[in-house]
Amino acid sequence: MKRFNSILIAGLLAVSSLFSVPVITTVVVASAVVATDYAQAGALTDYAENKVVDALIRAQSIGAPATWYVALYTTCPTDSTSGTEVSGGSYARVAVTAGLTQWAGTQAAASTTASSGTGGTTSNNATITFPTPSAGWGTVTCWGLTDASTAGNIWIYSTLTTSKTINSGDAVSFAAAAATFQIDN
Secondary structure, three states, X not given: OOOOOOHHHHHHXXXXXXXXXXXXXXXXXXXEEEEEEEEOOOXXXXXXXXXXXXXXXXXOOOOOOOEEEEEEEEEOOOOOOOOEEOOOOOOOOEEEEOOOOOEOOOOOOOOOOOOOOOOOEEEEOOOEEOOOOOOOOEEEEEEEEXXXXXXXXXXXXXXXXXXXXXXXXXXXXXXXXXXXXXXXX
């Protein structure tokens, strides 16, 4: 994750509620919570950083997607590489529409009004459920938000502090308010 030495860039990131850092994830297996993994500080990819700079300083359209796709990784992405995304075994990214009803405002979990809080934190307002694996997905170490159902660009990624092995038949989901992003830290 890149460290920003410029107060200007840090300030610009703080005003953009589109980009934030995953803090907590929950993996549900066989309809019972077996692990709550706290994610380490996440990162914007180089792609997202360039979009933010161009939009906020250079008057360019940010081109934020109307739908985000939640992805899981067995090897974490970096600012400039795509990592190794889970594949096979019925895996698919999960679509979550960008909007006030799908993502909480910064003032409180489950809020559906424009952000007015002071902590820069948002979270998912509904459960994000992945397809049931028909084969093992390996050990998931990271997750991220992308702008397409396949391929596309990774905008945000985060490393789980505890990796999770996903087996055939496991139910994998993020409970409501579990996929939390914070940008004002």
